[in-house]
Amino acid sequence: MTHLPANGYLKLSHILGNPKANPPIPAIIPVCKATWFAGQKGPNPRFPKPIRIGNGRGSFYRVEDIRAILNPA
Structure with missing residues (x-):
């Protein structure tokens, strides 16, 4: 798994990756x-807004929200 900072924000390109970078x-x-x-749509979205x-x-995504997807409770 990719190393994530303890807290902060990520751009979508850092979450989904960018092979052309x-x-x-x-x-x-x-x-x-x-x-x-x-x-991100619907009453029970899988991904954060x-x-x-x-x-x-x-547009940024909280690292805590991404961690919650990777490590569901």
Whole structure:
């Protein structure tokens, strides 16, 4: 599993990975963007909704929410 910081925020590209980046970013949760966005909908979403930072200019996900997906209680 990829090392995650104790707390903070992640961009979607860090969660889903980016093989075209230099160096490539491995996926923490290996799903495509369409699956990710579909998983945010409905009464019981599988994936968390983003937090907008900087007047809505950036979308980030809390590390704690990603850990909860990887290690369900």
